[in-house]
Amino acid sequence: MMTFAEQFDRFAQLHLPAHLGDDAILRFRSLARPVDAARDVALGLDEGSDHLVFVSSGAIKLVAHASAGRNQVVAFHFPDELVVVPARAEHSYTLSTLRKSDLLVFDYASFADLARGDPAVLRSLLDTARSSLSRSREKSLTLGRKTATERLASFLVGMAHRIGVEREGLTFIDLPMSRRDIADSLGLTIETVSRQFTILRDLGIVRTVGKSGVQLVDLRALEARAGYLTEAA
Amino acid sequence: MMTFAEQFDRFAQLHLPAHLGDDAILRFRSLARPVDAARDVALGLDEGSDHLVFVSSGAIKLVAHASAGRNQVVAFHFPDELVVVPARAEHSYTLSTLRKSDLLVFDYASFADLARGDPAVLRSLLDTARSSLSRSREKSLTLGRKTATERLASFLVGMAHRIGVEREGLTFIDLPMSRRDIADSLGLTIETVSRQFTILRDLGIVRTVGKSGVQLVDLRALEARAGYLTEAA
DNA sequence: CGGCCTATTGATTAGCCTCAACCCACGTGG
């Protein structure tokens, strides 16, 4: 549990330019609504407008909903990251916590209006949007054209970059999301995800530790199975 | 074939703020590189840096490449739209024309640097990125969780909004892309796309006219088959 | 009118999903 001051300072340090005056910072600060949510909670955001959410601690998922109860995890986000949460469109979106999290919630329109006074803030927001766009496009390729094994391999490589830690020379990942979340992110079922874990484990490429731990024994082999384009065009 | 002046004026009108001074406009103008490409041409963009591409006329596709020659169409774009084309990352991207097109190509970094002087330009860029992000997230849901029929129905509804024209009270679409492009956009094969067209045709929901024409006879029925979430959460 | 490329249709196969049972880690309470 972080204090609001700690959270906002961290946010300002990462997403607001250093040169910003005290009064400008205070205005942004007044827009921030702190949300301290337990594990596995859906945030009740107003679906009528866009939001910006800063992850101070914990981990979250952004989920899109289709008919018949089908869900697609559109993005996972981790501490220090800023997320653009869209209003309801053809489909509706839900933001949920994967574990106990401290968040700062902004109304997008207000934030953007305030940012109009400083190009650097907009530039930073634009960078956030662009990196989300890149990840989303990568996900399209994964969902549209990759096999189940490739999807899990791509997922693990991505998570290794984002939340992996070095341990005894190997990368270790403590996955905050359940098999269901992984399945909903990769467009598969939990059974298929489980089977792919078994395959990678039997090949000696990864080792699983409990329910959430994954040790990447052979990162090269994992990348080779991720379906990346190897040669230059 | 549009002149450079016509193209840039159109671009400026849509994506640059009205209040911009003449000298600032000239600086943006000096960054624009006109490209007049025939049908089905891959633009040779430097893969080492990001680009912005404005579509003056024609139609284009942004394609992501995986191993084994598998392609995923990540986005289609039409006249008056601005596209963010990323540098090579885990996968490489290609921008290709669907038909004869007039384009303006900008180096992203130069453009963004110049935009630093005017928040309104950045705001406009941010809006562009956000709408691309929204469409990409919708695509993730389609690719991850929808059946073949739902994918084609969603695709047709989307195209109706973007390039459909009213004709005799019905929406008519002249699709600039081939069945292969549609398949690569929906994560299916051309045969499956073709079969889904046959199904929708036999149901009396759409009528096909030649290879590229589609008449939406029953838009409601099409939307009902698109897998949208109907009730509010 | 002829040739070519794209689209459609058909038969079979493969990969993932569905349904079902079992296992295991963890938390609880006797």
Place this chain on the structure above:
DNA sequence: CCACGTGGGTTGAGGCTAATCAATAGGCCG
């Protein structure tokens, strides 16, 4: 301290959707 219960995860058998392989039809160009 251990028996039990619970929920997530794994494993197995069979079915179904879309892919693959193959052949035909049809629009569009010269």
